[in-house]
Amino acid sequence: xxxxxxxxxxxxxxxxxxxxxxxxxxxxxxxxxxxxxxxxxxxxxxxxxxxxxxxxxxxxxxxxxxxxxxxxxxxxxxxxxxxxxxxxxxxxxxxxxxxxxxxxxxxxxxxxxxxxxxxxxxxxxxxxxxxxxxxxxxxxxxxxxxxxxxxxxxxxxxxxxxxxxxxxxxxxxxxxxxxxxxxxxxxxxxxxxxxxxxxxxxxxxxxxxxxxxxxxxxxxxxxxxxxxxxxxxxxxxxxxxxxxxxxxxxxxxxxxxxxxxxxxxxxxxxxxxxxxxxxxxxxxxxxxxxxxxxxxxxxxxxxxxxxxxxxxxxxxxxxxxxxxxxxxxxxxxxxxxxxxxxxxxxxxxxxxxxxxxxxxxxxxxxxxxxxxxxxxxxxxxxxxxxxxxxxxxxxxxxxxxxxxxxxxxxxxxxxxxxxxxxxxxxxxxxxxxxxxxxxxxxxxxxxxxxxxxxxxxxxxxxxxxxxxxxxxxxxxxxxxxxxxxxxxxxxxxxxxxxxxxxxxxxxxxxxxxxxxxxxxxxxxxxxxxxxxxxxxxxxxxxxxxxxxxxxxxxxxxxxxxxxxxxxxxxxxxxxxxxxxxxxxxxxxxxxxxxxxxxxxxxxxxxxxx
Numbered sequence: 001x002x003x004x005x006x007x008x009x010x011x012x013x014x015x016x017x018x019x020x021x022x023x024x025x026x027x028x029x030x031x032x033x034x035x036x037x038x039x040x041x042x043x044x045x046x047x048x049x050x051x052x053x054x055x056x057x058x059x060x061x062x063x064x065x066x067x068x069x070x071x072x073x074x075x076x077x078x079x080x081x082x083x084x085x086x087x088x089x090x091x092x093x094x095x096x097x098x099x100x101x102x103x104x105x106x107x108x109x110x111x112x113x114x115x116x117x118x119x120x121x122x123x124x125x126x127x128x129x130x131x132x133x134x135x136x137x138x139x140x141x142x143x144x145x146x147x148x149x150x151x152x153x154x155x156x157x158x159x160x161x162x163x164x165x166x167x168x169x170x171x172x173x174x175x176x177x178x179x180x181x182x183x184x185x186x187x188x189x190x191x192x193x194x195x196x197x198x199x200x201x202x203x204x205x206x207x208x209x210x211x212x213x214x215x216x217x218x219x220x221x222x223x224x225x226x227x228x229x230x231x232x233x234x235x236x237x238x239x240x241x242x243x244x245x246x247x248x249x250x251x252x253x254x255x256x257x258x259x260x261x262x263x264x265x266x267x268x269x270x271x272x273x274x275x276x277x278x279x280x281x282x283x284x285x286x287x288x289x290x291x292x293x294x295x296x297x298x299x300x301x302x303x304x305x306x307x308x309x310x311x312x313x314x315x316x317x318x319x320x321x322x323x324x325x326x327x328x329x330x331x332x333x334x335x336x337x338x339x340x341x342x343x344x345x346x347x348x349x350x351x352x353x354x355x356x357x358x359x360x361x362x363x364x365x366x367x368x369x370x371x372x373x374x375x376x377x378x379x380x381x382x383x384x385x386x387x388x389x390x391x392x393x394x395x396x397x398x399x400x401x402x403x404x405x406x407x408x409x410x411x412x413x414x415x416x417x418x419x420x421x422x423x424x425x426x427x428x429x430x431x432x433x434x435x436x437x438x439x440x441x442x443x444x445x446x447x448x449x450x451x452x453x454x455x456x457x458x459x460x461x462x463x464x465x466x467x468x469x470x471x472x473x474x475x476x477x478x479x480x481x482x483x484x485x486x487x488x489x490x491x492x493x494x495x496x497x498x499x500x501x502x503x504x505x506x507x508x509x510x511x512x513x514x515x516x517x518x519x520x521x522x523x524x525x526x527x528x529x530x531x532x533x534x535x536x537x538x539x540x541x542x543x544x545x546x547x548x549x550x551x552x553x554x555x556x557x558x559x560x561x562x563x564x565x566x567x568x569x570x571x572x573x574x575x576x577x578x579x580x581x582x583x584x585x586x587x588x589x590x591x592x593x594x595x596x597x598x599x600x601x602x603x604x605x606x607x608x609x
Contacts, residue, residue, distance in 0.1 A: 020045075020163065020164065021045045021047045021129075021162065021164045022039070022044040022045045022046065022164060022165065022166065022500070022504055023035075023036075023039050023044055023045070023046045023047075023164060023165075023167070023168065023497070023500045023504075024047045024049070024149060024162045024164045024167045024168070025046060025047065025048045025049065025167070025168040025170055026049045026050075026136055026149065026167070026168070026169055026170065026171060026175065026176045027050065027057075027168075027169060027171035027172070027175075027176070028048055028049070028050030028052070028054070028055035028056065028130070028132065028170070029056070029057035029058075029170050029171065029172060029471060029486075029489065029493075030056060030058075030059045030081075030118070030486045030489055030490045030493065031057075031170045031470045031471045031486075031489035031490060031492055031493030031496075032048060032050070032055075032057075032168070032170030032171075032471075032493060033048070033055055033118055033121065033122060033493070034076075034077045034489075034490040034491075034492075034493030034494045034496075034497065035168045035170055035468070035470060035493040035494070035496045035497040035500070036048045036122065036125070036128050036497065037121060037122065037125055037128070037494075038077065038493070038494045038495075038496075038497030038498045038501075038525070039498070039500050039501055040125040040126075040127040040497075041125065042497075042521075043127070043501070044127065044497075044500065044501050044504065045127045045129075046125075046127055046128045046129070046497075047128075047129050047131060047164075048122070048128055048129070048130050048131070049130075049131045049134050049136075049151055049162075050130070050131070050132045050133075050134065051133070051134065051135050051154075051171075051325070052132065052133070052378055052379060053132050053133050053372065053378065054132065055115075055118055055119065055122060055130065055132070056114060056115055056118040056119075057379055057486070058229065058379055058486060059081075059114050060111055060114045060115040060118055060379075061111060061370075061377040061378055061379035062111055062228060062229030062230055062231050062301070062377035062379070063229045063301070063381070064108060064109055064110060064114070064229070064231055064293070064295045064299070064300075064301035065104075065108045065275070065293050065295070065301045066078075066082065066107040066108070066486070066487055067420055067485040067486065067487065068107065068420065068485065068487050069275075069419055069420055069421065069446065070419040070451055070531070071107075072528070072531065072536060072537070073417040073418070073451045073528055073531045074417065074419065074487045074488065074490075074528060075491075075526040075527050075528045076490070076494045076522070076525055076526050076527040076528070077121075077490050077491075077494050078486075078487045078491060079526060080121070080526075081106075081117060081118070081121070081490070082105065082106035082107050083106055084106070084117045084120070084121070085103060085106035085107075085114070085117055086103060086105055086106030088113055088116070088117065089103045089106075089109075089113075089296060093296075098296075099296035099297060100296075102295060102296045103295075108293070108294075108296070108301070109295065109296070110231065110295055110296060110297060110299055110369065111231050111369050111370065111377070112368065112369055113296075131151070131160075133153065133154040133155055134151040134152065134160070135151060135152050135154055135325060136149060136150075136151050136175050136179065137150050137151060137152050137159065138150040138179065139176060139179035139180040139181075141180060141464070144463055144464060144465045145464075145465040145466045145509075146167050146176075146180045146464055146465065146466045146467045147163060147466070148161055148162060148164075149162050149167065149176065149179075150162075165466065166466050166467075166500045166503060166504065166510070167180075167466055167467050167468070168467070168468040168469070168470065168496050168497075168500070169467065169468070169469045169471070170470055170471050170493060170496075171471060171472065172382035172385055172471060172472070173321055173382060173385040173386060173472065174321075174385060174386030174387065174388060174471070176467070177386070177388050177461060177464070177467065177469050177472060178322075178386055180461075180464050180467060181463075181464060182389070182461040182462075182463070182464045182467070183388070183389040183461070183462060183463070184386040184387055184388045184389060184472070185386070185387045185389060185476075185477075186223070186321055186322070186385070186386055186387070187219065187220055187221040187222055187223060187477070188200055188201075188219055188221075188222060188223075188427070188440075188477040189219050189476050189477055189478075190217055190218055190219035191217030191218075192217070193219065193476075194393070194395040194396070194397070194476055195395075195397065196395055196396040196397065196476060196478050197396065198396060198422065198442055198445070198478050199217060199219075199396065199476065199477065199478050200216060200217035200218045200219055200220070201214070201215060201216045201217060201218045201220065201439065202215045202217070202439070202442065203215050203434060203437055203439055204441065204442055204443070205436055205437060206307060206437055206441065206443035207269065207270050209443070209445065209447065212434070212437065214431075214434060214439070221318065222315075222318065222427035222428065222440065223317060223318065223321065223383075223384050223427060223477075224383045224384050224426070224427055224440065224481070225311070225313040225314040225315075225316070225317065225383070225425045225427065226313065226316070226317040226320065226331075226335055226380055226381055226382055226383060227303070227304040227313050227335065227339065227381050227425075228304075228335065228336065228339045228377050228380065228381055229301065229377060229381055230301075230302035230339070230343075230365075230376075230377065231295070231299055231300070231301065231302070231366055231369045231370075232299065232300050232302050232363040232364055232365060232366065233297075233298055233299050233363070233364055233365070233366035233367075233369075234298045234299075234300065234362050234363060235297075235298040235299075235366075238298070238366050239364035239365070239366070240365040240366070240367050240375050241347075241361075241364045241365075242340065242343060242347065242348075242364070242365070244344075245340075245341060245344045245348075246336075246340040246341050246344065247337055248334075248337055249337070249341045249344065251345055251349055253312045253338060253345075254289075254312065254342055254345040254346075254349070255310075255351070256308075256312075257286050257289050257310035257345075258286065258310075258351060258352075259309070259310065260286075260289075260309055260310050261284070261285070261286050261356075263435075264284075265307065265308055265309065266282075266284055266286065266288040266289075266308065267283060268280070268283040268284075275293075278291075279291070279292040279293070281359060282359065285355070285356045285359060286346055286352050286353070286356045286360075287346055287359050287360050288305060288308070289304070289308055289310070289342060289346065290302050290304065290305060290342075290346075290363075291303040291304070291305045299366055302363070304339070304342070306425050306426050306438065306441050306443075307441075307443075309430045309434075309435070309437075309438060310430075311426060311429070311438060312338060312342075312429065313335065313338060314425075314426045314428050314429045314438065315427075315428060315429055316331060316334060316335055316338070317331060317335070319331065320382070321385035321386050322386070331380075332380045335380060336376065336380075340376070343360070343363075346360035347360045347361045383424075383425055383484060384424075384477065384480055384481070384484060386472050387473065387474060387475055387476075387477075387480055388461050388469045388472055388473065388474050389461070389462050389474055390457055390459065390460050390461055390462055390469070390473065390474025391460045391461075391462055391474070391511065392455050392457035392458055392474060393458070393474050393475060393476060393479075394454065394455070394458050394473070394474065394476070394479040394483070395475070395476045395479050396422065396476065396478040396479055397409070398411075398452055398479065399418065399422065399449050399450070399452045399479060399482050400449060401450050405555055405556070406555050406556030406557070407450070407554070407555065407556050407557050408451070408452035408453065409452070409453070410453060410549070410550065410551075410552045411453045411454070411455040411550065412515070412550050412551060412552075413455045413456040413457060413515045413519075413550075414453035414455060414456075414519070414529045414530065414549075414550045415454060415455070415459075415491075415492070415495035415499075415518065415519065415522060415527070415529060416453075416454045416488065416491035416492055416494075416495055416527060416528065416529060417451055417452065417453060417454065417491070417528045417529060417530065417531045418451070418452050418453075418454050418482055418483050418488050419450075419451040419452070419488075419531065420482050420483075420485045421445045421446040421448070421449040421482065422442060422444070422448065422478060422479075422482045423442060423444045423445070423481050423482070424440060424442040424477070424478070424481040425440070425441060426438035426439060426440045426441040427439060427440030428440060442478075442481065449482055450557075451531035451557070452531075453529065453530060453549075453550065454488075454491075454492065456495065456499070456513075456515055456518065457474070458473045458474040458475060459473050459474070459492055459496055460510050460511050462474075465509045465510070465511070466509065467510070468496035468499065470492035470495070470496040471489055473492065491527060494522070494525065494527060495518070495522060495527070498521050498522055498525070499513045499518050502514065502517055502518055502521065516607060517609065519547060519550065520543075520547070520607070520609045523543035523546060523547065524543070528546065529546050529547070529549070530545070530546040530547075530548075530549025530550055530554075531557065532545065532546075532549070532557055532558065532559040533557040533558060534557075534558050534559055534560065534561075535559050535561055539597070540597070541561060541598070541600050541601045541604075543604065544600040544601040544603070544604035544605075545559045545561060545596075545597065545600050547600075547604055548573065548576075548577060548600050548603065548604070551573075551576040551577050552576055553572070553573050553576055553577070559596065559597075560596055561595060561596055561597035561600075562595050562596075562597065563596050564593050564594070564595060564596075565590070565595065565596045565598075567586065567587065567590055570582060570586060570589075570590060570599055571586065573600070573603060574586075574603065577603045577604075577606075577607070578603060578607075
């Protein structure tokens, strides 16, 4: 029998059991944070584990303007987050200050403020323990049930094994679900697979939304480009200018932007729309390679504009979703350097017109942001990676109004509302013969996407038990481009944490959670599960009307709460909500001329909560 030397044994990673928790969450994204908070507030002990040194994902790493088009469609913890952001700016600068105006009711914020708010929300819950800089190394199943996971401390190499009755994968990459053996999709479905109009290979005119030649609708492995969201300052006292190009800088990566300027592709859009990064000073300049939105304290949210044909970020990320972390870090570093190189090119290249360079030199890294990572965001913008195959697959058709209804498809197990238009970054660089748009770029289909219900089943893997997946959820590529926004992910995380509490209370697996109970609890927390255009959250029957919306009681987005209920409507509602015929004395009840809101509340009160 051979023996390892003592020094060798001491050098091996030590795997220790962690203390027991009710719920283990891998991924400190906004969805992971929301999962943790909602479970902890219901009395559950939670371990929240994150690879990076910070919580908050993109929300705290540069995405300074909330991607949301229909604010009343998102409630719950995201609304609490924005309220705290607004309170921060109001308390510090005064309600009439310019910084409060620029915060847009708390929906726009500096990354450091978002970090403070996220950290304070988590710190307020004593049942949550946070483990940052821990990398997932293994997942262990007992039959179909995920039973434990092992993580490695990235600083000490010590390993911890967490055992719990329930887990959540809140990573952008779907790492825990994949390690647990959950089936997943990667890439784009064909147009035919789910009968989705915009699926597969697509060229689209981003001004008219018309399909262009080359749109075959074929499936492939490609995924939308990853970039970084920057926070740049216009305050010279807070500026950290680039004094040299980044490693591996090559101006040839960016010279195609000069062709875009000459060809007029940097011109203003035909239709100006607030909130999408249109910034008039950059029109007809090379600086329109950046999408700029003002933030408080002379800072800006910077996205990389995917419209120019010179956009160099596509195709670099194909290996990222399934890669190990060393390769992911190399891909991340490449995209980081390419991003810094673009900024350096715009500010310094002699072929950039002088007035364009002058404009670009107004924007610099901020000394007081990302102080631990060289003033550069630490989270790569992973727009899409793995997507699990769940109990239901959300498709483009679920997010658009069909011919049979005046609203999107009704889901009896709705746990949140989605609302952001279908919107996907390019998947390929410029191809020969294509002079209008990059392949795969779909710009905000706001003429088609309408607020829609999100079913609970998309966060439950088809076969793996004890696991919620609120980020890498079960959708097609096209549908993912509308749920992949942090406000929506927070809503799904809140639903996952609440469902975990109910599963533990009932002693059942996530797939067996009583959905009506889950919906009732979410409505108590201010979650939106059905969107209406004519009522707001202050209406006394708001929760009841939303619940009835999941039972198909409303053919469109109008609740008409103060209208009198007809006998036919009342009978229909009884059958849909209580699964029973209306009472024999219904005509007598209706003589009091109840409103739709009153009957909705009456039926909602009859349900066992």
